Amino acid sequence: xxxxxxxxxxxxxxxxxxxxxxxxxxxxxxxxxxxxxxxxxxxxxxxxxxxxxxxxxxxxxxxxxxxxxxxxxxxxxxxxxxxxxxxxxxxxxxxxxxxxxxxxxxxxxxxxxxxxxxxxxxxxxxxxxxxxxxxxxxxxxxxxxxxxxxxxxxxxxxxxxxxxxxxxxxxxxxxxxxxxxxxxxxxxxxxxxxxxxxxxxxxxxxxxxxxxxxxxxxxxxxxxxxxxxxxxxxxxxxxxxxxxxxxxxxxxxxxxxxxxxxxxxxxxxxxxxxxxxxxxxxxxxxxxxxxxx
Numbered sequence: 001x002x003x004x005x006x007x008x009x010x011x012x013x014x015x016x017x018x019x020x021x022x023x024x025x026x027x028x029x030x031x032x033x034x035x036x037x038x039x040x041x042x043x044x045x046x047x048x049x050x051x052x053x054x055x056x057x058x059x060x061x062x063x064x065x066x067x068x069x070x071x072x073x074x075x076x077x078x079x080x081x082x083x084x085x086x087x088x089x090x091x092x093x094x095x096x097x098x099x100x101x102x103x104x105x106x107x108x109x110x111x112x113x114x115x116x117x118x119x120x121x122x123x124x125x126x127x128x129x130x131x132x133x134x135x136x137x138x139x140x141x142x143x144x145x146x147x148x149x150x151x152x153x154x155x156x157x158x159x160x161x162x163x164x165x166x167x168x169x170x171x172x173x174x175x176x177x178x179x180x181x182x183x184x185x186x187x188x189x190x191x192x193x194x195x196x197x198x199x200x201x202x203x204x205x206x207x208x209x210x211x212x213x214x215x216x217x218x219x220x221x222x223x224x225x226x227x228x229x230x231x232x233x234x235x236x237x238x239x240x241x242x243x244x245x246x247x248x249x250x251x252x253x254x255x256x257x258x259x260x261x262x263x264x265x266x267x268x269x270x271x272x273x274x275x276x277x278x279x280x281x282x283x284x285x286x287x288x289x290x291x292x293x
Contacts, residue, residue, distance in 0.1 A: 034268060060263045070246055074246045077225060078278075081221060082218060084169075089169045090173075111173065114168065130148045179213030188206075191205055223275060228246050
């Protein structure tokens with residue numbers, strides 16, 4: 001091996017080994033141990049004294065009505081959020097890629113909610129839904145607004161959807177902007193010369209060429225929606241009466257509120273499998289629709 005190639009490989013491993021070390025210790029090893037724990041009566045502290053109990057924890061998880069309810073609610077929340085975030089994010093990208101003076105300022109404004117942490121965001125919108133909206137409703141004498149949104153199961157769920165959409169739309173907008181800017185101008189100009197109007201160009205040229213961006217954004221929003229916890233905690237805390245408790249919160253409460261660590265670990269493994277299957281299917285089907293310019 002040439003000295004130059006040897007030095008190149010040495011530098012490669014010197015940069016890779018620290019990251020690989022932390023990845024193995026922080027992700028891989030806990031993941032493997034978590035699967036092992038799910039088949040034992042682990043109490044959260046002493047693993048050596050734990051006994052192998054087979055699939056008992058998984059049976060307990062699937063017999064937990066709150067867990068099944070959280071699973072259904074999470075699917076509903078994920079589907080609605082994915083649709084709203086991507087539709088709004090795409091049309092925001094169409095808006096800010098038009099040539100006008102404040103387009104760059106609008107990009108920053110639309111992206112800004114994504115910079116706010118989920119916990120802080122939840123507390124901000126908790127004030128809006130429980131205080132500000134009530135004040136506006138009472139001032140304008142609109143009965144449909146003059147109530148605490150977080151006290152009603154249906155409105156509490158939609159408040160969670162609204163906050164998540166508001167936070168994520170600006171993020172996916174950036175990816176859609178990159179996708180729009182990568183479309184060859186000459187293709188759009190040729191279609192315009194041939195008589196295609198704006199809607200026809202959008203449907204037959206822009207959307208097909210934007211499929212890689214749709215694939216990425218669907219994956220990001222879908223995985224984030226399934227893993228939602230911080231906003232769920234600070235905005236509704238699973239209430240009222242557990243009607244907005246998503247899967248991540250159910251797993252957390254099983255472990256740290258009910259001290260059923262092994263059952264919680266079994267739920268976490270089920271949770272991982274659900275996310276893996278759903279996201280792999282999504283990437284598979286959307287990737288098949290991608291075309292090249």
